[in-house]
Amino acid sequence: MKYKGKWYVGGIVTFIAVITIVVVSFFSQQVQVYATSAIFENQQFHASFNEVLKEESLTNGTISITDAKGHVVKPKMSIEGKVLIIHDLPKGDYTIHVTEQAFKKRVSTGATVSFSVVDELQTIKSLDDLKTYFQSILNEQQVTMRDGDVLVGVEEESTEMANSSSDKAVSHSETNNQVDGIEEGDVTVTDGKYLYTMTDHTVFITDAKQLKVMSKIELKDVYPSKLLLHKNKLIVLYDQYIESRTKEGYYTGTMMTKMAIYDVTNHQKPKLVREVGQEGHAVGVREYKDVLYIVTNTAPNYWLLREEEEVELRPQLFDSNDSSVTHAALDSIRLFPGSKEANYTIVSAMDLHHYETAEFKAQTFLGAGSGMYMSTEAIYMTAPNYMTFAPTIRATTEIVTPMRSNTELYKFAIDGTTIELTARTTLEGTVLNQFSMDEYNGYFRVATTTGSASGREANSNNHLIIYDEHLNEVGKLTDLARGERIYSVRFMGEKAYIVTFKETDPLFVIDVADPTNPNVLGELKIPGFSNYLHPLDETHLIGIGYDTKVEVDPYSKQPMVYTMGMKVSLFDVTDVANPIEVDNDIIGGRGTYSDVQHDHKALYRDTVNGHYGFPIAIYDQDGYIGSGALVYHITPEGIELAGDLVTKAKNEQYEDWSKMVRRLLYIEDTLYTVANNEITAYNKHTFKKLKSIPLK
Template identity: 40%
Template sequence: MRRWIVTFIAIALCLTAGSAWVYFSNQKVLAQSFVLSNQVFRAEFSKGVSKDVLEKGEVYVTDDKNARIEADFQLKNNGKSLEISGLSNGKYTLHVDEKFSLGKSKYTFEVQESLPVVHSRGELEDYFKLVMSTRENVVTEETMEMSAAEDKSSGTADYSTTNNQVKGVEEADIVQTNGSHVFVISENKVVINNIENPSNMKQESKIQFTESFYPSQLLLKEELLLVIGQKNMYHTLEATDSAPRIEPDWESMTGVFLYDISNPKAPKLIRELASEGYTNGVRLKGNMLYIVSTIMPRYWAMEENDDMELRPFTYDSKTDKEAQPLDYEQISILPDSLDGNYTVITALNISEPLVNEVKTRSFLGGSQELYMSTESLFLTSAIYKNDEATTMSKRLWGPGQLDTMVYKFSIKDTIVDFVGSATLTGTILNQFSMDEHNGYFRTVTTTGNLWDQNNPSENNIFILDETMNMVGSITGLAKEERIYSARFMGDKAYMVTFRETDPLFVIDVANPTNPKVLGELKIPGFSNYLHPLGEKHLIGFGYETSSIVPVGSKEPIIQTEGMKISLFDVSDFDSPKEVDTEVIGGQGTYSPIQYDHHALFQHNEKNLYGFPVTIYEKEEGQEYSSYKQDGAFIYEITPEKGIVLKASLLNKDNQAQQYEEWGTMIHRLIYSNNSIFTIGMKEMKSYQLDTFKETGVLSY
C-alpha cells in the first residue's frame, strides 16, 4: 500500500517538474509535462503500441475544458514513441485507455511560448522533494569520462593560439601567449614571463592568490587577462531560532579574475566574478565571455533547516560586497529534468569590463558535457532508466539504461535563452561528439554496456533541427563496441569505436534527414582524439593494442601498448586508409593530448605537431613496463611525407627518476616568431624553430 502512495505522490509532483515514469500493469509511460510551442510533445511507451490505438481513440489528448483536441499523432520507434504536434499554447491532458493499464491514465502537460521562471521558494521545494523521491530506490554507479580534443584556431599573428574546437570560439587553457609574453599557471599563482629575447627570458611579474582560490584556466583578450578557477567564498547567514544549520557559511564557486595587463610588470585587478559550483566550461566569442558552472545544492538538508537557501550564489565585485543568492526570476526548471543540479550561465561583454553589466541565469537541470558553436550553447545531462525487472545485484553493478538529455540555448550578446531539448538514446562521450552545422545539431552516442551480454553496446548518430526535433539517425553501429573519439567536419562525420580493433567510420551527413555510412576501416589500436589535416586527412592520437593469452586461460584479451599516432587518408570516403603510424614507448606511455586537446602544439606553415609525453618501456627480463623519461615530441605530418619525427625535447635531468614528477614535466608547447617554448609548472625552455637547439632556460 505504501508503495502505491509514494508512486501517486511522485506522479502528482511531476505535473510541475519535467517528466516521470508512470507505472501500469501492462505499460510504462514516460511523458513530458512541459513543451515549447515550437516542439512536438513526446511520450515513450515501454512496450510498442500499434496504429490501431490511435485510430480507435484509445490514446488521445484533451484541453483544459476536457474537450478532445484534433492534432497530428505519430507513432515512431516501433510504436514505442508517440509524437503530438499542432498544439497551441495551453494546458492539456494525455489519456491512455484502461486497455493499457489498471484504470484510465491521465497525464497533464503544458505548451508554452518560452521557458517559465521559478516564482517562489515553494516551487523549488516541490522540485527537490520530487528529486529525492525518485532517487531513494535507485542504486547506480556512475563513471566519468575525461573530455578531450579540438581544432587549432588560425590567426595572422606569428605565435601559438589555443587548440579550439570551433573557429571563433576561444577556450581557456593553462597557458596563454600574446607573442611577447607567456602567461602560465604555476600552482597557486600566474607567472608572467617576457619571451621577446628567447635566450634571455625574464619573469616580469606574478599574480599570487590566497588559499581560497586555485587557478586552473586562462583566457587572453588583447590587454585583458582572465584567470578562472575554484574559489571558496563566504556569505552571511541570517540569524534564526531554528535548529543549528547544516549548511556552511561559504560556497565553492567558479571564480573569474579580470586583470589589466597593459603593463605586464604590474597586472591590475579590475573586476572579480563568481558563480556557485564547479567550472563546466568557459568560452569567449569575440568580446562575449560565457561561464558555465554546475552545482548540486544541499536539498537533502531541507528537513533539518526549513529556511536553508536553495538558490545558487553569485558575486560581482562591481555591485556586491559578498556572494548573493540569485533572484527567483533568474531561475528556471528545464523540461524533463530530475537531475537535481543547477547549471549557472554567466555572460559579460568584456569590451568594457569595468562598465558592462553581468547577466546570469540558472537552470535546474545539471550539465555534464558542453559544446558551444558561434550561435548556440548545448549542455547534456544523464538520464537513468532502470527497468522494474532489473535485480538489485545488477543495479549495483551498473546504472541500467543510460540515456542523455541535450539542452539547447541561443546566445546573443549577454542574452542566453532556452531553445529546446531532446532525449537521445545512449551517452555522449565529450564535446567532440557534438556539432552544429547549418542549423542542425549532430551527435554520436553509445548505448548499452561494453561487456554486458544482456545489454550489449552499440553506437548511433542523431541529427536534430533548429528546434531540437529529430530529423535523421543511424542506430546499431559497431555492436559490442563503444565510441572512443569523434570529429565532425562539414558534411562528414568521423567516429572511432573500439573493443578489439579500431573501426574508423566515415559518415555522410550532408542530407540531415538521411545520413549514410560511407566507409569503415578496421585496424589495431584506437584513437582518443581526431585532429583534421586539411579536408582529406585526419591525425589520430591514441594507443596501440595487442592480443595476448593470459597464463591459465585459453581466451585472448586485448591490452594497450605504447602511444600511437595514426595518419588517415579519407579522400576516398568509401575506403578510408591508415597511411602511416608511429608508436611511442611501451605499455603505460601517455600524453595529455589523449585526454586534453589543448595540449596539442601546431605550427600550420611548417606542418609541425607536438605534444608532451611520458614514456614507459619494458626492459629485458621485466614483466611490466617502468617509467623511463618525459618531455615532448615534435613531428612534421603531411599527406606526402607521412609522420616524421623532427625533435625529441626530453628532460635529461630526470633519467634516474623512478617515476614522473608533475612539477618538472612539460605541460604545453607554444611558438613565437622563430622559437619554440616548452612550459612546465616551474620551468620553461626555448629552442630554435628550425634546428630545435636549446637557447634558454627560465625557472620560476
C-alpha cells in the same frame, strides 16, 4: 503534491521528469512507463514502456489521447518497439490512455500518462516554491531508496575535448579552440611577446624574448584553472571553496567559480581591476566578439531540509564592484522542462569592452548541465537523463535495474550578453564529449552511444543524429558498430568521422551534406584506437590514441583487450569509400600517456613547418623511460619524428610531477615547453635547447 504525473510547486508546474509506475498484483506482467512531464512546442513526446507495443494499437483505439477538457485529440503517433512517440501537439495539457490490449504480451492493466506542452519556461515565484521543489526531489529519492533498492546511473566522464576548425599561419601559437574565433582559455597563453602560465597558486608573466619572469600574480588559497587574453587584459578563472556552518551545527560549503580581470599594460605590475563569480563548478568558459560567457553547475545543500526549516537554496553571485555576495533573484530562476535534477545551471555573460562597469548578467536554470558546446550562434548544454523505474513497494525486496540512459539537450541562442533558451530535445543515448557535437549551416549534428559496450552481453549501438534550428530531428544514421562505443568524433563541414572501438578501431567516413540523409561512405578497421582526431588538410586526418593487443583470457576464454603504447596515425580519406592509414608511430609501451589524450589544447601546431607535438611520459616493459615532449613532422606522405624533447630517466621509477611538460608553444623561431616548475626555450627548427628558467 503529486498529481497525474506532474509535480505542483506552490501552484505552478515544475517541469521535472517524473517516473510513472502502474502496478497491479496479478499473474500477468505489470506495466511500467517512463515519461517526462513537459516538452516544448514543436518537440516530440516519448513514453517508454517495459513491454512492446502493437503497431495496430495506433489505429484500433487501444491508445488514445485526451486534452484538458477530456476531448479526444488525434496527433501523429508512431511506435518504436516499447516507445510511443507523439508528434506536433499544440500548447496544452494532455493525457495518454493505453489499454492492456495495446501490448504484444499479456499485461494486467493499462496505463495513463499526463504531460504538458509549453511554449516557454516557468519561473519560481517564492522561496516556498523553491523549497517545495527540492523537498519533492528528496521525497522521490526516499521512495527510490526504499526497501534497500538503489538505482545508480554512472555517467561517463565528459571530457571537454574539441577541435580547431582551421590552422592559420601566425607568428605565435594560438589555443587549439573548438570553433575558430571562440576562445576557450588554457593553462598557458601567449600574445606573441609574453608567456602567461599558471602553476599551483601563481600566475607567471614572462618576457619570452629575454626568457625572464617579469611579475607574478599570487592567488592565496585558490587554484587558477584557465587563462584568457583579451587585448591588454588577462582573465584568470579560479575556484574558491567557501565553508560555512548552519544553525544546527552542520558544516557545509559552497564552490564558487570566479573570474579575475587584470590590466597587464604594465607587465611588471599587473593590476586587478575587477572580480566576478557565480556558484558552482565550471562546465565551460568562452570568449566571443568581446563577450565572456561562463557556465557553471551546482547543487544546493537541499539535504539539510531533512533537519532544518530554513535553508538557503538560491545560488550565490559575486561582484567586486559592490563587494558583496548576493543570491540569484527568484524571478531569474527558470525551470528546464523534462529535468528532475537537484542542480542549477548558471549561464552568465559580460561585455569585455566595458569590463570595469559592465553588468555581470547571470541566468539561473533548475536542472543539470554537464557538457557544453558553443557555436557562433548558440550554446548547447547536455545533461544525462537516466531512465530508471522506481522500485515496486512489496514485502520482499525487488531489484529494478535501469532501463536506459538518454541525454537532455538544451539550446541557448546568444546575441552579445543576451542569452535565451530557445529549444530542448532528448537525445537517444549518451554523448562522449563536446567534440561529439557540431553546428553547420543551421543544423546541429551529434553522435551518441546507446547501451553498454562491456561484458559478454554488450548491446551498445552508435548513432549520428541531425536536428534543425528548433532541435527537431531531420536525419539519423543508426546501427554503427554494434557492441562497440564511440571513442572520438570529428566533424569537417559536409563530412563526419567517427571512431568506435572494442577490439579493433573502425574509422567511419560519413556523408552529412544532406542533413536528412546521412550515410556511411567508407570504413577502415585497424588495431588500436584514436581518441583524438585533428585535420591535417581536407583529405587527411591525424589520429592520436593507443595501440592495443588482444589476448584470450585462460579462464573465461573471452578475448581481453590491453592498451599498449601511444599511437600516432595518419589517415588518408581522399577516397571516401576506402580510407587508409598511411603511416603510424607507436611510442613506448603500456603506461605511456599524454595530456593530449584527454585535452585537445595540449596539441602543439606549427602548420607552416608541418610540426605537431604533445607532452608525454614514456613507459615500456622495463618501466619508466622519461618525460618531456615529442614533435613530429607530418605531411600527407607520412609521419617522421622531428624533435625529441624527452629527458631520459636516471634512477627515477616514476615521472616527477613538477617537471612534467604541460604545453608547447612557439613565438617566431623559438619553441617553448612549459612545465610546472620551469620554461625551456628551443630553436623551433633544430630543436636545440637554448635556455631554461625556473618558475618559483
